[in-house]
Amino acid sequence: MSAPKANLEVLPRSIQFVLALGAVALLAFPLVGTDFYLQMVTRMMILGIFAMSLDLLQGVTGLVSLGHAAYFGLAGYALAFLTPQGEAVSLWWTLPLAVLGSGLAALVIGFFVVRTHGIYFIMVTMAFAQMIFFLFFDNKALGGSDGIYINFKPDATVFDLENKRVFYYFTFVCLAGVYLLLRRLLWSPFGRALAGIRVNEHRMRAMGFGTFAYKLTAFTLAGALAGLAGYLWGAQTGFVNPELMGFHMSAHAIMMVILGGMGNFAGAIVGAFAFEYVLHALKDLPAIGTFNTGKHWQLWMGLFIVAVVILAPRGLLGLVERFLRRKEAGDE
Protein backbone atom coordinates (compact mmCIF):
# COMPACT_ATOMS: atom_id res chain seq x y z
CA MET A 1 0.00 0.00 0.00
CA SER A 2 2.82 2.35 0.78
CA ALA A 3 5.60 1.39 -1.55
CA PRO A 4 8.84 3.21 -0.77
CA LYS A 5 9.35 6.06 -3.15
CA ALA A 6 12.06 5.98 -5.75
CA ASN A 7 14.81 8.08 -4.27
CA LEU A 8 17.40 10.25 -5.85
CA GLU A 9 20.54 9.11 -4.10
CA VAL A 10 22.81 10.06 -6.97
CA LEU A 11 22.17 13.31 -8.76
CA PRO A 12 23.04 13.88 -12.42
CA ARG A 13 26.27 15.78 -13.06
CA SER A 14 24.52 18.88 -14.30
CA ILE A 15 22.44 19.19 -11.13
CA GLN A 16 25.55 18.64 -9.02
CA PHE A 17 27.23 21.45 -10.89
CA VAL A 18 24.34 23.84 -10.32
CA LEU A 19 24.27 22.93 -6.63
CA ALA A 20 27.99 23.59 -6.32
CA LEU A 21 27.40 26.99 -7.93
CA GLY A 22 24.67 27.54 -5.37
CA ALA A 23 27.11 26.80 -2.54
CA VAL A 24 29.56 29.34 -3.97
CA ALA A 25 26.74 31.87 -4.23
CA LEU A 26 25.91 31.24 -0.57
CA LEU A 27 29.53 31.89 0.36
CA ALA A 28 29.62 35.14 -1.58
CA PHE A 29 26.15 36.37 -0.57
CA PRO A 30 27.17 38.39 2.54
CA LEU A 31 29.33 40.58 0.28
CA VAL A 32 26.23 41.92 -1.49
CA GLY A 33 23.18 41.11 0.66
CA THR A 34 21.47 43.60 2.95
CA ASP A 35 20.96 42.79 6.65
CA PHE A 36 17.37 41.74 6.07
CA TYR A 37 18.21 39.20 3.39
CA LEU A 38 21.31 38.08 5.27
CA GLN A 39 19.10 37.10 8.19
CA MET A 40 16.60 35.47 5.91
CA VAL A 41 19.24 33.33 4.20
CA THR A 42 20.72 32.43 7.60
CA ARG A 43 17.26 31.25 8.63
CA MET A 44 16.99 29.25 5.42
CA MET A 45 20.32 27.56 6.12
CA ILE A 46 19.22 26.69 9.66
CA LEU A 47 16.04 25.16 8.27
CA GLY A 48 18.23 23.37 5.72
CA ILE A 49 20.06 21.62 8.58
CA PHE A 50 16.71 20.78 10.16
CA ALA A 51 15.35 19.39 6.88
CA MET A 52 18.50 17.32 6.27
CA SER A 53 18.19 15.76 9.72
CA LEU A 54 14.64 14.72 8.88
CA ASP A 55 15.73 13.46 5.46
CA LEU A 56 17.91 10.88 7.21
CA LEU A 57 14.70 9.37 8.59
CA GLN A 58 12.23 10.20 5.85
CA GLY A 59 14.25 9.86 2.67
CA VAL A 60 16.93 7.38 3.65
CA THR A 61 15.32 5.08 6.23
CA GLY A 62 11.72 5.51 5.12
CA LEU A 63 10.46 6.62 8.53
CA VAL A 64 7.98 9.50 8.27
CA SER A 65 8.25 11.42 11.53
CA LEU A 66 5.50 13.94 12.16
CA GLY A 67 7.11 15.06 15.39
CA HIS A 68 10.60 16.04 14.38
CA ALA A 69 10.16 19.64 15.52
CA ALA A 70 10.22 18.44 19.15
CA TYR A 71 13.99 17.87 19.00
CA PHE A 72 14.47 21.13 17.12
CA GLY A 73 12.62 23.06 19.81
CA LEU A 74 14.20 21.27 22.76
CA ALA A 75 17.69 22.46 21.86
CA GLY A 76 16.41 26.00 21.41
CA TYR A 77 14.93 25.82 24.90
CA ALA A 78 18.19 24.34 26.20
CA LEU A 79 19.99 27.47 25.00
CA ALA A 80 17.29 29.65 26.56
CA PHE A 81 17.70 27.98 29.96
CA LEU A 82 21.49 27.96 29.83
CA THR A 83 21.77 31.65 28.94
CA PRO A 84 21.73 33.78 32.12
CA GLN A 85 19.63 36.96 32.25
CA GLY A 86 22.49 39.44 32.20
CA GLU A 87 25.32 37.95 30.16
CA ALA A 88 26.22 35.66 27.26
CA VAL A 89 27.08 32.02 27.74
CA SER A 90 29.91 30.15 26.04
CA LEU A 91 29.08 28.50 22.74
CA TRP A 92 31.61 25.75 23.25
CA TRP A 93 29.85 23.84 25.96
CA THR A 94 26.22 24.90 25.46
CA LEU A 95 26.07 23.83 21.82
CA PRO A 96 27.29 20.26 22.48
CA LEU A 97 25.07 20.05 25.55
CA ALA A 98 21.96 21.19 23.65
CA VAL A 99 22.69 18.78 20.80
CA LEU A 100 23.25 15.94 23.26
CA GLY A 101 20.03 16.84 25.06
CA SER A 102 18.01 16.64 21.86
CA GLY A 103 19.76 13.41 20.94
CA LEU A 104 18.96 11.94 24.34
CA ALA A 105 15.29 12.91 24.04
CA ALA A 106 15.23 11.30 20.60
CA LEU A 107 16.87 8.17 22.03
CA VAL A 108 14.24 7.81 24.77
CA ILE A 109 11.27 8.55 22.52
CA GLY A 110 12.83 6.54 19.71
CA PHE A 111 12.88 3.53 22.00
CA PHE A 112 9.07 3.65 21.97
CA VAL A 113 8.35 4.79 18.45
CA VAL A 114 10.88 2.84 16.40
CA ARG A 115 9.15 -0.44 17.17
CA THR A 116 6.06 0.79 15.35
CA HIS A 117 5.58 0.81 11.59
CA GLY A 118 3.99 2.84 8.82
CA ILE A 119 1.04 4.88 9.92
CA TYR A 120 1.60 4.03 13.58
CA PHE A 121 5.02 5.61 13.36
CA ILE A 122 3.49 8.79 11.94
CA MET A 123 0.83 9.04 14.61
CA VAL A 124 3.08 8.10 17.52
CA THR A 125 5.89 10.51 16.65
CA MET A 126 3.27 13.22 16.39
CA ALA A 127 1.73 12.31 19.72
CA PHE A 128 5.07 12.33 21.55
CA ALA A 129 5.96 15.70 20.06
CA GLN A 130 2.62 17.00 21.31
CA MET A 131 3.46 15.65 24.75
CA ILE A 132 6.65 17.72 24.81
CA PHE A 133 4.76 20.67 23.36
CA PHE A 134 2.23 20.55 26.21
CA LEU A 135 4.96 20.07 28.81
CA PHE A 136 6.34 23.48 27.84
CA PHE A 137 2.99 25.04 26.96
CA ASP A 138 1.35 24.24 30.32
CA ASN A 139 4.23 25.02 32.68
CA LYS A 140 4.96 28.62 33.54
CA ALA A 141 8.34 27.52 34.91
CA LEU A 142 9.30 26.34 31.41
CA GLY A 143 8.19 29.56 29.77
CA GLY A 144 4.56 28.61 29.24
CA SER A 145 2.70 29.56 26.09
CA ASP A 146 4.59 32.88 25.81
CA GLY A 147 8.03 31.35 25.43
CA ILE A 148 11.38 32.72 26.60
CA TYR A 149 13.64 35.47 25.33
CA ILE A 150 17.34 34.80 24.84
CA ASN A 151 18.94 38.19 25.41
CA PHE A 152 22.47 37.34 24.33
CA LYS A 153 23.86 35.30 21.50
CA PRO A 154 26.27 32.58 22.65
CA ASP A 155 29.82 33.77 23.23
CA ALA A 156 32.31 31.99 20.96
CA THR A 157 35.46 33.71 22.35
CA VAL A 158 37.38 33.65 19.04
CA PHE A 159 34.63 35.18 16.89
CA ASP A 160 31.62 37.38 17.58
CA LEU A 161 28.22 35.84 16.82
CA GLU A 162 26.47 39.16 17.49
CA ASN A 163 27.85 40.20 14.10
CA LYS A 164 25.29 39.09 11.50
CA ARG A 165 27.94 38.18 8.91
CA VAL A 166 29.87 36.08 11.39
CA PHE A 167 26.67 34.31 12.41
CA TYR A 168 25.92 33.72 8.73
CA TYR A 169 29.27 32.06 8.11
CA PHE A 170 29.04 30.05 11.31
CA THR A 171 25.67 28.70 10.16
CA PHE A 172 27.13 28.03 6.72
CA VAL A 173 29.93 25.96 8.25
CA CYS A 174 27.40 23.98 10.28
CA LEU A 175 25.29 23.42 7.16
CA ALA A 176 28.26 22.23 5.12
CA GLY A 177 29.52 20.07 8.00
CA VAL A 178 26.15 18.35 8.46
CA TYR A 179 25.82 17.84 4.71
CA LEU A 180 29.26 16.23 4.41
CA LEU A 181 28.67 14.08 7.50
CA LEU A 182 25.32 12.80 6.24
CA ARG A 183 26.59 12.30 2.70
CA ARG A 184 29.49 10.26 4.07
CA LEU A 185 27.05 8.35 6.26
CA LEU A 186 24.74 7.61 3.32
CA TRP A 187 27.45 5.61 1.53
CA SER A 188 28.80 3.92 4.66
CA PRO A 189 27.69 0.38 5.57
CA PHE A 190 25.42 1.99 8.17
CA GLY A 191 23.76 4.18 5.55
CA ARG A 192 23.36 1.26 3.17
CA ALA A 193 21.67 -0.71 5.95
CA LEU A 194 19.26 2.19 6.54
CA ALA A 195 18.46 2.32 2.83
CA GLY A 196 17.92 -1.43 2.95
CA ILE A 197 15.42 -0.96 5.77
CA ARG A 198 13.52 1.54 3.65
CA VAL A 199 13.28 -0.83 0.72
CA ASN A 200 12.48 -4.01 2.63
CA GLU A 201 12.83 -4.29 6.36
CA HIS A 202 11.81 -7.95 6.53
CA ARG A 203 14.55 -8.90 4.13
CA MET A 204 17.11 -6.96 6.14
CA ARG A 205 16.07 -8.82 9.26
CA ALA A 206 16.26 -12.13 7.42
CA MET A 207 19.81 -11.23 6.46
CA GLY A 208 20.67 -10.80 10.11
CA PHE A 209 20.53 -7.05 10.56
CA GLY A 210 19.19 -5.89 13.91
CA THR A 211 16.95 -3.31 12.32
CA PHE A 212 15.69 -1.97 15.66
CA ALA A 213 19.18 -0.79 16.64
CA TYR A 214 19.78 0.70 13.19
CA LYS A 215 16.52 2.62 13.22
CA LEU A 216 17.02 3.79 16.80
CA THR A 217 20.52 5.04 15.96
CA ALA A 218 19.20 6.91 12.93
CA PHE A 219 16.35 8.39 14.99
CA THR A 220 18.77 9.54 17.70
CA LEU A 221 21.22 11.04 15.23
CA ALA A 222 18.42 12.81 13.39
CA GLY A 223 17.15 14.21 16.69
CA ALA A 224 20.62 15.45 17.63
CA LEU A 225 21.11 17.18 14.27
CA ALA A 226 17.66 18.73 14.52
CA GLY A 227 18.90 19.98 17.89
CA LEU A 228 21.85 21.68 16.20
CA ALA A 229 19.41 23.52 13.95
CA GLY A 230 17.16 24.41 16.89
CA TYR A 231 20.09 25.79 18.88
CA LEU A 232 21.06 28.02 15.96
CA TRP A 233 17.45 29.09 15.53
CA GLY A 234 17.22 30.09 19.19
CA ALA A 235 20.52 31.94 18.96
CA GLN A 236 19.51 33.78 15.80
CA THR A 237 15.99 34.83 16.71
CA GLY A 238 16.71 35.36 20.42
CA PHE A 239 13.35 33.85 21.25
CA VAL A 240 11.85 30.38 21.72
CA ASN A 241 8.20 29.41 22.16
CA PRO A 242 6.26 26.15 22.10
CA GLU A 243 5.29 26.70 18.45
CA LEU A 244 8.85 25.66 17.54
CA MET A 245 7.95 22.13 18.62
CA GLY A 246 4.44 22.25 17.26
CA PHE A 247 2.62 20.19 14.72
CA HIS A 248 2.94 22.82 11.99
CA MET A 249 6.71 23.02 12.33
CA SER A 250 7.00 19.24 12.00
CA ALA A 251 4.75 19.21 8.95
CA HIS A 252 6.71 22.07 7.40
CA ALA A 253 9.91 20.04 7.76
CA ILE A 254 8.30 17.12 5.93
CA MET A 255 7.18 19.54 3.26
CA MET A 256 10.71 20.93 2.85
CA VAL A 257 12.18 17.47 2.37
CA ILE A 258 9.51 16.55 -0.17
CA LEU A 259 9.69 19.87 -1.98
CA GLY A 260 13.41 19.52 -2.64
CA GLY A 261 13.52 15.80 -3.31
CA MET A 262 14.15 13.08 -0.76
CA GLY A 263 17.11 10.90 0.00
CA ASN A 264 20.13 12.94 -1.07
CA PHE A 265 20.30 15.75 1.55
CA ALA A 266 20.99 18.38 -1.13
CA GLY A 267 17.29 18.18 -1.90
CA ALA A 268 16.46 18.91 1.72
CA ILE A 269 18.51 22.10 1.56
CA VAL A 270 16.93 23.14 -1.73
CA GLY A 271 13.52 22.36 -0.25
CA ALA A 272 14.15 24.40 2.89
CA PHE A 273 15.24 27.40 0.83
CA ALA A 274 12.33 27.08 -1.58
CA PHE A 275 9.74 26.56 1.16
CA GLU A 276 10.91 29.49 3.23
CA TYR A 277 10.99 31.66 0.14
CA VAL A 278 7.47 30.66 -0.90
CA LEU A 279 6.21 31.33 2.63
CA HIS A 280 7.84 34.75 2.59
CA ALA A 281 6.50 35.55 -0.87
CA LEU A 282 2.94 34.45 -0.05
CA LYS A 283 2.80 36.55 3.10
CA ASP A 284 4.01 39.50 1.05
CA LEU A 285 1.40 39.24 -1.70
CA PRO A 286 -0.06 42.61 -2.68
CA ALA A 287 -3.68 43.54 -2.12
CA ILE A 288 -5.94 43.30 -5.16
CA GLY A 289 -8.53 46.01 -4.71
CA THR A 290 -10.03 45.49 -1.27
CA PHE A 291 -9.02 41.83 -1.21
CA ASN A 292 -5.82 41.49 0.78
CA THR A 293 -4.23 38.41 -0.79
CA GLY A 294 -1.24 38.38 1.58
CA LYS A 295 -3.49 38.12 4.62
CA HIS A 296 -4.89 34.88 3.28
CA TRP A 297 -1.48 33.28 2.78
CA GLN A 298 -2.65 30.09 4.50
CA LEU A 299 -5.03 29.42 1.63
CA TRP A 300 -2.30 29.82 -1.01
CA MET A 301 0.10 27.78 1.12
CA GLY A 302 -2.45 24.98 1.37
CA LEU A 303 -3.06 25.05 -2.37
CA PHE A 304 0.69 25.12 -3.00
CA ILE A 305 1.23 22.04 -0.80
CA VAL A 306 -1.62 20.17 -2.47
CA ALA A 307 -0.25 21.14 -5.90
CA VAL A 308 3.24 19.88 -5.03
CA VAL A 309 1.87 16.55 -3.81
CA ILE A 310 -0.16 16.10 -6.98
CA LEU A 311 2.24 17.52 -9.57
CA ALA A 312 5.75 16.99 -8.19
CA PRO A 313 5.76 14.20 -5.59
CA ARG A 314 9.50 13.72 -6.15
CA GLY A 315 10.31 17.33 -5.51
CA LEU A 316 12.12 20.01 -7.46
CA LEU A 317 15.29 17.98 -7.99
CA GLY A 318 13.11 15.07 -9.11
CA LEU A 319 11.42 17.31 -11.66
CA VAL A 320 14.72 18.56 -13.04
CA GLU A 321 16.15 15.05 -13.12
CA ARG A 322 13.18 13.74 -15.08
CA PHE A 323 13.43 16.64 -17.48
CA LEU A 324 17.14 15.95 -18.05
CA ARG A 325 16.54 12.24 -18.57
CA ARG A 326 13.83 12.96 -21.13
CA LYS A 327 16.10 15.34 -22.96
CA GLU A 328 18.86 12.73 -23.03
CA ALA A 329 16.46 10.12 -24.37
CA GLY A 330 15.38 12.63 -27.02
CA ASP A 331 18.96 13.33 -28.09
CA GLU A 332 19.85 9.70 -28.71
Place this chain on the structure above:
Amino acid sequence: MDFANFLIQILNSVQYGLVLFMLAAGLTLIFGIMGVVNLAHGSFYMLGAYLAYSLSSQLGSLTVAILLGAVLAVLFGLALEWLLFRHFYHRDHLDQVLLTFGLIYIFEELRSMLWGDDVHGVPIPEALSASIPLTDTLSYPVYRLFMSGVCIVLAIGLYLLISRTRLGMKIRAGAFNRDMTESLGINIKLIHAVVFALGVGLAAVAGMVAAPISSVYPNMGSQVLIMCFVVVVIGGIGSVRGALIAALLVGLVDTFGKVLLPQVSGMLVYMLMAAVLLWKPEGLFKQ
Protein backbone atom coordinates in the same frame (compact mmCIF):
# COMPACT_ATOMS: atom_id res chain seq x y z
CA MET B 1 -13.59 14.33 46.25
CA ASP B 2 -17.14 13.63 47.42
CA PHE B 3 -19.57 11.44 45.58
CA ALA B 4 -21.49 14.18 43.72
CA ASN B 5 -18.28 15.69 42.45
CA PHE B 6 -17.01 12.27 41.47
CA LEU B 7 -20.23 11.57 39.59
CA ILE B 8 -19.91 14.84 37.69
CA GLN B 9 -16.35 14.04 36.67
CA ILE B 10 -17.36 10.55 35.55
CA LEU B 11 -20.21 11.94 33.45
CA ASN B 12 -17.92 14.58 31.96
CA SER B 13 -15.27 12.05 31.07
CA VAL B 14 -17.80 9.75 29.43
CA GLN B 15 -19.21 12.65 27.46
CA TYR B 16 -15.74 13.77 26.32
CA GLY B 17 -14.80 10.20 25.49
CA LEU B 18 -17.93 9.74 23.40
CA VAL B 19 -17.28 12.90 21.39
CA LEU B 20 -13.73 11.70 20.76
CA PHE B 21 -15.12 8.36 19.69
CA MET B 22 -17.30 9.97 17.03
CA LEU B 23 -14.19 11.40 15.41
CA ALA B 24 -11.91 8.48 16.05
CA ALA B 25 -14.41 6.00 14.59
CA GLY B 26 -14.34 7.80 11.26
CA LEU B 27 -10.58 8.19 11.34
CA THR B 28 -9.98 4.54 12.12
CA LEU B 29 -12.49 3.34 9.51
CA ILE B 30 -11.02 5.55 6.81
CA PHE B 31 -7.58 4.26 7.61
CA GLY B 32 -8.61 0.64 8.09
CA ILE B 33 -10.52 0.42 4.83
CA MET B 34 -8.87 2.89 2.47
CA GLY B 35 -5.44 3.09 4.09
CA VAL B 36 -5.54 6.88 4.21
CA VAL B 37 -3.99 9.00 6.94
CA ASN B 38 -6.32 11.95 7.28
CA LEU B 39 -4.88 14.91 9.17
CA ALA B 40 -7.79 17.03 7.99
CA HIS B 41 -10.29 14.98 10.00
CA GLY B 42 -10.26 17.63 12.73
CA SER B 43 -11.35 20.18 10.14
CA PHE B 44 -14.61 18.27 9.64
CA TYR B 45 -15.26 18.62 13.37
CA MET B 46 -14.65 22.35 13.02
CA LEU B 47 -16.88 22.49 9.95
CA GLY B 48 -19.66 20.87 11.97
CA ALA B 49 -19.33 23.35 14.80
CA TYR B 50 -19.43 26.34 12.44
CA LEU B 51 -22.37 24.87 10.55
CA ALA B 52 -24.22 24.50 13.85
CA TYR B 53 -23.42 28.13 14.64
CA SER B 54 -24.64 29.46 11.28
CA LEU B 55 -27.61 27.18 10.74
CA SER B 56 -28.98 27.40 14.27
CA SER B 57 -28.91 31.19 14.19
CA GLN B 58 -30.57 31.17 10.74
CA LEU B 59 -33.15 28.49 11.44
CA GLY B 60 -33.65 29.15 15.13
CA SER B 61 -33.44 25.50 16.09
CA LEU B 62 -30.36 23.47 16.92
CA THR B 63 -32.06 20.15 16.18
CA VAL B 64 -32.99 21.20 12.64
CA ALA B 65 -29.51 22.67 12.24
CA ILE B 66 -27.91 19.37 13.24
CA LEU B 67 -30.05 17.34 10.85
CA LEU B 68 -29.48 19.72 7.94
CA GLY B 69 -25.80 20.12 8.85
CA ALA B 70 -25.29 16.35 8.87
CA VAL B 71 -26.69 16.11 5.35
CA LEU B 72 -24.50 18.98 4.15
CA ALA B 73 -21.42 17.43 5.78
CA VAL B 74 -22.06 14.07 4.12
CA LEU B 75 -22.46 15.76 0.74
CA PHE B 76 -19.24 17.69 1.36
CA GLY B 77 -17.52 14.42 2.24
CA LEU B 78 -18.72 12.77 -0.97
CA ALA B 79 -17.48 15.71 -3.05
CA LEU B 80 -14.10 15.75 -1.33
CA GLU B 81 -13.68 12.03 -1.74
CA TRP B 82 -14.53 12.23 -5.42
CA LEU B 83 -12.30 15.23 -6.09
CA LEU B 84 -9.22 14.40 -4.05
CA PHE B 85 -9.06 11.49 -1.65
CA ARG B 86 -10.04 8.82 -4.17
CA HIS B 87 -6.80 9.52 -6.05
CA PHE B 88 -4.67 9.05 -2.94
CA TYR B 89 -5.75 5.61 -1.70
CA HIS B 90 -2.79 3.97 -3.40
CA ARG B 91 -0.28 6.70 -2.75
CA ASP B 92 2.45 6.72 -0.16
CA HIS B 93 1.46 7.67 3.41
CA LEU B 94 3.84 10.57 3.06
CA ASP B 95 1.79 12.05 0.21
CA GLN B 96 -1.40 11.56 2.18
CA VAL B 97 0.08 13.33 5.19
CA LEU B 98 1.09 16.29 3.06
CA LEU B 99 -2.14 16.45 1.09
CA THR B 100 -4.26 16.48 4.21
CA PHE B 101 -1.92 18.92 5.93
CA GLY B 102 -2.37 21.26 2.96
CA LEU B 103 -6.12 20.80 3.33
CA ILE B 104 -5.94 21.92 6.97
CA TYR B 105 -4.45 25.23 5.80
CA ILE B 106 -7.11 25.59 3.10
CA PHE B 107 -10.05 24.79 5.40
CA GLU B 108 -8.69 26.99 8.16
CA GLU B 109 -8.34 29.98 5.83
CA LEU B 110 -11.74 29.41 4.22
CA ARG B 111 -13.20 29.31 7.70
CA SER B 112 -11.50 32.62 8.45
CA MET B 113 -12.85 34.16 5.23
CA LEU B 114 -16.40 32.89 5.75
CA TRP B 115 -16.85 33.26 9.49
CA GLY B 116 -13.99 35.48 10.68
CA ASP B 117 -11.63 34.78 13.56
CA ASP B 118 -13.90 35.53 16.51
CA VAL B 119 -15.08 33.07 19.11
CA HIS B 120 -18.79 32.41 18.81
CA GLY B 121 -21.24 30.84 21.21
CA VAL B 122 -24.08 28.55 20.20
CA PRO B 123 -27.12 28.76 22.50
CA ILE B 124 -28.33 25.59 24.19
CA PRO B 125 -31.91 24.79 23.09
CA GLU B 126 -34.51 25.82 25.62
CA ALA B 127 -35.83 22.31 26.20
CA LEU B 128 -32.37 21.07 27.19
CA SER B 129 -31.16 24.06 29.15
CA ALA B 130 -32.16 22.75 32.59
CA SER B 131 -29.79 21.31 35.17
CA ILE B 132 -30.28 18.31 37.41
CA PRO B 133 -29.45 19.26 41.01
CA LEU B 134 -27.12 16.79 42.71
CA THR B 135 -26.43 18.59 46.00
CA ASP B 136 -27.19 22.07 47.30
CA THR B 137 -24.46 23.64 45.21
CA LEU B 138 -23.69 21.12 42.49
CA SER B 139 -25.84 20.31 39.50
CA TYR B 140 -25.40 18.65 36.13
CA PRO B 141 -26.59 20.26 32.88
CA VAL B 142 -29.13 18.24 30.91
CA TYR B 143 -27.50 19.24 27.64
CA ARG B 144 -24.36 17.28 28.46
CA LEU B 145 -26.48 14.19 29.06
CA PHE B 146 -28.19 14.85 25.74
CA MET B 147 -24.77 15.02 24.06
CA SER B 148 -23.77 11.69 25.49
CA GLY B 149 -27.16 10.31 24.48
CA VAL B 150 -26.76 11.41 20.85
CA CYS B 151 -23.28 9.89 20.71
CA ILE B 152 -24.46 6.60 22.22
CA VAL B 153 -27.34 6.36 19.75
CA LEU B 154 -24.97 7.00 16.85
CA ALA B 155 -22.43 4.53 18.20
CA ILE B 156 -25.10 1.83 18.40
CA GLY B 157 -26.26 2.78 14.92
CA LEU B 158 -22.71 2.47 13.63
CA TYR B 159 -22.32 -0.92 15.29
CA LEU B 160 -25.56 -2.18 13.76
CA LEU B 161 -24.63 -0.77 10.37
CA ILE B 162 -21.28 -2.50 10.31
CA SER B 163 -22.16 -5.82 11.88
CA ARG B 164 -25.80 -6.37 10.91
CA THR B 165 -26.46 -4.93 7.46
CA ARG B 166 -25.56 -5.94 3.96
CA LEU B 167 -23.67 -2.67 3.44
CA GLY B 168 -21.72 -3.33 6.63
CA MET B 169 -20.83 -6.78 5.35
CA LYS B 170 -19.44 -5.23 2.18
CA ILE B 171 -17.50 -2.67 4.20
CA ARG B 172 -15.93 -5.40 6.30
CA ALA B 173 -15.16 -7.46 3.22
CA GLY B 174 -13.53 -4.45 1.60
CA ALA B 175 -11.36 -3.89 4.64
CA PHE B 176 -10.35 -7.55 4.72
CA ASN B 177 -9.50 -8.11 1.08
CA ARG B 178 -10.07 -5.38 -1.40
CA ASP B 179 -9.29 -7.23 -4.62
CA MET B 180 -11.33 -10.29 -3.74
CA THR B 181 -14.29 -8.12 -2.81
CA GLU B 182 -14.07 -6.28 -6.09
CA SER B 183 -13.82 -9.46 -8.13
CA LEU B 184 -17.02 -10.66 -6.48
CA GLY B 185 -18.77 -7.80 -8.22
CA ILE B 186 -19.03 -5.38 -5.35
CA ASN B 187 -18.51 -1.75 -6.26
CA ILE B 188 -15.62 -1.01 -3.94
CA LYS B 189 -15.34 2.58 -5.11
CA LEU B 190 -18.87 3.22 -3.91
CA ILE B 191 -18.09 1.55 -0.58
CA HIS B 192 -15.07 3.79 -0.16
CA ALA B 193 -17.09 6.90 -0.92
CA VAL B 194 -19.77 5.84 1.56
CA VAL B 195 -17.25 5.13 4.32
CA PHE B 196 -15.48 8.43 3.76
CA ALA B 197 -18.70 10.42 3.78
CA LEU B 198 -19.81 8.54 6.88
CA GLY B 199 -16.57 9.52 8.62
CA VAL B 200 -17.01 13.17 7.64
CA GLY B 201 -20.63 13.07 8.78
CA LEU B 202 -19.77 11.58 12.19
CA ALA B 203 -17.03 14.16 12.78
CA ALA B 204 -19.31 17.02 11.76
CA VAL B 205 -22.15 15.80 13.97
CA ALA B 206 -19.71 15.56 16.87
CA GLY B 207 -18.71 19.17 16.19
CA MET B 208 -22.33 20.29 15.95
CA VAL B 209 -23.42 18.56 19.13
CA ALA B 210 -20.38 19.81 21.03
CA ALA B 211 -20.68 23.41 19.76
CA PRO B 212 -22.99 24.76 22.54
CA ILE B 213 -20.60 23.45 25.22
CA SER B 214 -17.20 24.10 23.65
CA SER B 215 -18.22 27.26 21.74
CA VAL B 216 -16.91 27.79 18.21
CA TYR B 217 -13.38 29.08 17.64
CA PRO B 218 -10.49 29.00 15.13
CA ASN B 219 -8.16 25.99 15.12
CA MET B 220 -10.63 23.98 17.19
CA GLY B 221 -10.02 21.04 14.88
CA SER B 222 -6.29 20.62 15.47
CA GLN B 223 -6.52 20.00 19.20
CA VAL B 224 -9.20 17.41 18.88
CA LEU B 225 -7.44 15.78 15.93
CA ILE B 226 -4.33 15.00 17.93
CA MET B 227 -6.38 13.51 20.74
CA CYS B 228 -8.11 11.33 18.16
CA PHE B 229 -4.77 10.11 16.89
CA VAL B 230 -3.94 9.02 20.41
CA VAL B 231 -7.29 7.26 20.66
CA VAL B 232 -6.76 5.45 17.37
CA VAL B 233 -3.24 4.40 18.33
CA ILE B 234 -4.35 3.07 21.71
CA GLY B 235 -7.38 1.31 20.29
CA GLY B 236 -5.61 -0.25 17.35
CA ILE B 237 -5.92 1.10 13.82
CA GLY B 238 -9.00 -0.07 11.97
CA SER B 239 -10.84 -1.26 15.07
CA VAL B 240 -14.05 0.62 15.87
CA ARG B 241 -14.49 -1.31 19.13
CA GLY B 242 -10.92 -0.43 20.10
CA ALA B 243 -11.62 3.23 19.32
CA LEU B 244 -14.64 3.20 21.64
CA ILE B 245 -12.76 1.70 24.57
CA ALA B 246 -9.70 3.87 23.98
CA ALA B 247 -11.83 7.02 23.68
CA LEU B 248 -13.53 6.33 27.01
CA LEU B 249 -10.15 5.58 28.59
CA VAL B 250 -8.65 8.80 27.23
CA GLY B 251 -11.72 10.72 28.42
CA LEU B 252 -11.29 9.32 31.94
CA VAL B 253 -7.56 9.98 32.13
CA ASP B 254 -7.86 13.49 30.72
CA THR B 255 -10.80 14.57 32.89
CA PHE B 256 -9.48 13.14 36.14
CA GLY B 257 -5.96 14.27 35.32
CA LYS B 258 -7.16 17.88 35.10
CA VAL B 259 -8.75 17.57 38.55
CA LEU B 260 -6.18 15.49 40.41
CA LEU B 261 -2.84 16.33 38.71
CA PRO B 262 -3.31 19.69 36.98
CA GLN B 263 0.44 20.31 36.55
CA VAL B 264 0.94 17.39 34.17
CA SER B 265 -2.62 16.97 32.85
CA GLY B 266 -1.61 17.86 29.30
CA MET B 267 0.90 15.01 29.23
CA LEU B 268 -1.01 12.24 31.01
CA VAL B 269 -2.85 11.00 27.95
CA TYR B 270 0.40 10.69 26.01
CA MET B 271 1.97 8.78 28.88
CA LEU B 272 -0.99 6.43 28.77
CA MET B 273 -0.32 5.97 25.07
CA ALA B 274 3.37 5.27 25.70
CA ALA B 275 2.46 2.66 28.30
CA VAL B 276 0.02 0.95 25.95
CA LEU B 277 2.61 0.96 23.16
CA LEU B 278 5.18 -0.68 25.40
CA TRP B 279 2.70 -3.35 26.31
CA LYS B 280 1.00 -3.78 22.92
CA PRO B 281 2.84 -2.01 20.08
CA GLU B 282 -0.13 -2.38 17.74
CA GLY B 283 -2.80 -1.06 20.08
CA LEU B 284 -5.30 -2.87 22.27
CA PHE B 285 -7.50 -4.28 19.52
CA LYS B 286 -5.36 -4.80 16.45
CA GLN B 287 -7.51 -6.06 13.59
